[in-house]
Amino acid sequence: MDKNCISPDERSEKFLGKLKTRNIDVQACYQCGRCSAGCPIGDFFDLNVMEVVRLAAYGQEERLLESHAIWLCAACETCATRCPNEIEIAGLMDVLRELALRKGITPAEPRIPLFHRAFLGSVGRWGKAYEIGMIANYKIKSGDLMGDMKLGLSMFLKGKLKLVPHSIEAKSEIKEIFSGKGKEYDR
Amino acid sequence: MKLSYYPGCSLQGTAIDYDQSVRKICLNLDIELVDIPDWNCCGASSAHMTDHEVGMRLPMRNLLLAAEANHDILVPCAACFQRLKAADKALRENPTFWDVQEYAPRYEIIHISTFLARPEILTAIKEKVTHDLNGLNIACYYGCLSLRNPRVTDALNWEMPETLEKIVAAIGAKPVAWSHRTECCSGSLTMARPDIAEKLVGDIVTAARRAGAGAMVTDCPMCQANVESRQSGETGRGAELPVFFATELIAAAISGTYPARQQKPHLVSPVVLSRVIDNAVISKEGSV
Numbered sequence: 001m002d003k004n005c006i007s008p009d010e011r012s013e014k015f016l017g018k019l020k021t022r023n024i025d026v027q028a029c030y031q032c033g034r035c036s037a038g039c040p041i042g043d044f045f046d047l048n049v050m051e052v053v054r055l056a057a058y059g060q061e062e063r064l065l066e067s068h069a070i071w072l073c074a075a076c077e078t079c080a081t082r083c084p085n086e087i088e089i090a091g092l093m094d095v096l097r098e099l100a101l102r103k104g105i106t107p108a109e110p111r112i113p114l115f116h117r118a119f120l121g122s123v124g125r126w127g128k129a130y131e132i133g134m135i136a137n138y139k140i141k142s143g144d145l146m147g148d149m150k151l152g153l154s155m156f157l158k159g160k161l162k163l164v165p166h167s168i169e170a171k172s173e174i175k176e177i178f179s180g181k182g183k184e185y186d187r
Numbered sequence: 188m189k190l191s192y193y194p195g196c197s198l199q200g201t202a203i204d205y206d207q208s209v210r211k212i213c214l215n216l217d218i219e220l221v222d223i224p225d226w227n228c229c230g231a232s233s234a235h236m237t238d239h240e241v242g243m244r245l246p247m248r249n250l251l252l253a254a255e256a257n258h259d260i261l262v263p264c265a266a267c268f269q270r271l272k273a274a275d276k277a278l279r280e281n282p283t284f285w286d287v288q289e290y291a292p293r294y295e296i297i298h299i300s301t302f303l304a305r306p307e308i309l310t311a312i313k314e315k316v317t318h319d320l321n322g323l324n325i326a327c328y329y330g331c332l333s334l335r336n337p338r339v340t341d342a343l344n345w346e347m348p349e350t351l352e353k354i355v356a357a358i359g360a361k362p363v364a365w366s367h368r369t370e371c372c373s374g375s376l377t378m379a380r381p382d383i384a385e386k387l388v389g390d391i392v393t394a395a396r397r398a399g400a401g402a403m404v405t406d407c408p409m410c411q412a413n414v415e416s417r418q419s420g421e422t423g424r425g426a427e428l429p430v431f432f433a434t435e436l437i438a439a440a441i442s443g444t445y446p447a448r449q450q451k452p453h454l455v456s457p458v459v460l461s462r463v464i465d466n467a468v469i470s471k472e473g474s475v
Contacts, residue, residue, distance in 0.1 A: 022239075040371040044383055072380070075232050076371035077335035081345060090336065097237050111379040116233040120241070123234070127227040129196035138378060148381065151416055151454075158452050160201040160412075169225045177244040 011059030015099070019056065024092050026057040028085040035079035035089050045069040046108075049079050049089060056092055065100040071109035111142045124178040127168030132161050191253045191260040191294070192220035195267035195408075196228050202264075202408035204452045208434035209263050209299065215441050216311050220261065223253045229270040232375040246274035247285060254292045261297055263434070265332035265407035268298040273339050298333045298340075300406040300433055304350035309357045318443040318467035319359025320436060323459065326395035326403045327351035327362050328430070329369050330410040345369070354433050355404055358440035360463075365398035367391045374409035377417065388417035392428050401459050403430045415454040429457040439464055 019026055035049040042048055046068045047055065055064050064070060070093055079089040100107060107113050118138035122130045135152065139145050155161050168174065190213075198206035213220050226249050235242030250271060253260050262268040275296055282290040302308065334345040342348065346369065352362040370391055377384040391414060395403050405411050411430045418427050439445045445461045 040387055041373060041376075041383060043386075044380075072376070072383070074371055074373045074375045075236055076331040076373075078331070078371065081335045081337060086338070088336075094236055094239060094242075098239060101237055109379070112376065113237065115379045116237045119231070119233040120237070123228040123230065123245070128199070129228050129231070131196075131200045135378070142379070148378070154454060155201065155416075158454070160203070160452055162200055166196075166199050168227050170227075173248060174227055174245075177241055177248065180240075 006055075006058050006060060008058075010062075012061040013059065015056075015061040016059050018095060018099075019092065022088070022091060022095060024056075024088045024095065025085070026053050026087060026092065028087055029053045029057060029083075030085070032084060034082045034084065038078040038082050040076060040078065041072050041074055044072050052096075053087060053089055053092065056096075061099070064096050065103065065105045066108060068108040070096040070100065071107055071112040111144065114138060114141045117141070120178075122165070124174060126165045127171055127174045128166050130162075130165035132156075132163060133165060135161075188217070189219045189221060189258050190297075191256050191258045192222050193226055193229075193249060193253070193260055193262045193267060193271065194222065195262070195264040196231075197264055197266075197408035197412075201412050202432075204449055205263055205408050205411070205432045205434065208432055208438045208449075209261075211438045212312075212434050212441065215315055215438075216308065221256060221258065223249055223256075223260070226252065229267045231266050231270065235270065235273070236375070242270070243274055243277055243285065246270040247278060247287075250274055250278060250292075251287065251290075253294065254290070257292055257294055259295045259297055261299060261302060263299045263406070263408070265298065265330060266409055268296065269332040269335075269340055271296050272341070276339060298406065300333070300350040300354060301342075303433065303437070304353045309353060312354075312437060312441075313357050316358055316440045318440055318464055320355070320440055320460075320463050320467070321359050322466060323355075323360040323463045324363050324399050324401050325355050325360050325431075325436075326365050326398060326400035326428075327355060327368060328391065328395070328403045328405045328410060328414070330374075330405065330407045331369070331371050332409075333406060334369055351404055351406060351433055355436065358437055359467075360436065363395070363398040363400045365394055365400065367394040372410050372413045372417075374407075374413040377413050381417065384413060384417045388414050392418050395428055396426075400428065402457075403428050404433050404436060405430055406433050408432075412454075418455060427455045429453055429455040429459060431457065431460065436460070443468065 039049045073093040077090045122134040230245035278290040334342045337345045373384045373387045414430045
């Protein structure tokens with residue numbers, strides 16, 4: 001059987017329910033293609049944006065979570081802005097990335113979530129993004145030690161990167177935000 | 188006029204010069220900025236892209252801190268602006284969902300160029316300008332997050348914005364008509380996929396150059412850093428274009444100077460601005 005055939009049995013009702021709670025109405029898509037046409041990164045995607053929306057409407061969670069597209073999306077919001085049915089497509093991408101991370105699915109673009117994690121690690125620790133700490137963390141985790149070496153050095157020499165992190169006073173409040181309490185998943 | 192001010196993390200690091208120019212021109216325009224006390228990171232793209240709850244609660248803490256003063260909140264960073272707007276909408280719609288008893292502040296969250304392009308502020312800027320930036324052809328570059336999604340940002344003119352054009356025209360520079368004003372530069376991918384960033388930035392800079400621009404101006408610190416730093420990947424396509432902050436240009440036009448320490452943070456030589464200022468000095472002296 002053609003592997004592109006989609007069986008209704010494979011539909012994840014839980015996933016569709018999740019989209020409903022976030023007001024992401026993927027069923028409203030009539031495949032006009034404006035989302036794909038405007039996507040600035042579409043050339044690099046394995047699934048085009050409209051395919052992501054369509055697969056979501058079919059509840060094809062697994063295929064989506066394994067895709068490159070969900071990680072390559074830069075959250076520019078062009079798709080959602082231009083969708084004639086106001087489908088929150090960028091919000092759909094957010095849901096997909098979060099689900100992939102929560103389910104421990106190996107990301108098709110591993111460096112991208114490592115970057116997000118490094119960024120948030122620094123925010124969780126200091127309450128503010130600490131650029132050098134975040135970059136060092138990302139470089140070590142991703143193994144991309146040499147990339148952008150020259151750029152990093154020139155930014156440092158130009159005083160754009162600070163050696164000491166700015167920290168907020170109420171770090172405990174930030175810890176609380178990152179602690180997972182009141183997670184919408186637990187409501 | 189008194190405003191709450193949310194600088195955001197970039198303005199304490201890679202875009203510290205943006206912060207300095209914002210504070211400088213607000214001082215010039217008699218606008219008092221009160222930093223939101225003990226503000227934290229808004230989470231930027233990384234938070235909302237991977238964790239909805241954290242992505243909302245980080246900016247919400249800032250809003251709740253600002254709610255006490257209840258002044259309008261001025262935000263220079265496009266990403267911070269979009270996150271604060273998203274949090275504000277969610278809190279207004281259903282505060283108890285976010286464990287907040289009541290949330291109905293009268294303040295508005297305003298992105299900087301929307302603020303500076305208000306008719307009365309433009310008039311005030313024009314009155315303060317000592318050196319018109321005549322002869323500077325400039326491509327106004329908005330990027331994404333101050334505009335999209337308009338259901339979040341409340342931007343009035345998200346496909347054809349004109350706030351930056353109004354600002355640069357008020358200080359005597361000439362905005363060029365060009366194609367990529369609201370295209371994404373892929374700032375959120377720039378570390379992990381520099382190849383994509385180089386392609387997108389290359390297209391943007393080439394389009395600006397094609398329209399005859401000698402420089403670009405933006406109101407987003409991520410765009411500024413990304414577009415200046417990822418141009419070298421397209422060497423051979425032409426000379427590099429510096430990317431200025433709108434406030435940096437205003438500060439130069441008001442003070443009539445563009446000191447070396449303000450030029451230093453640029454990764455692409457900003458000498459075109461000093462030249463324009465020097466010419467303005469000469470034409471001024473000539474007319475006296």
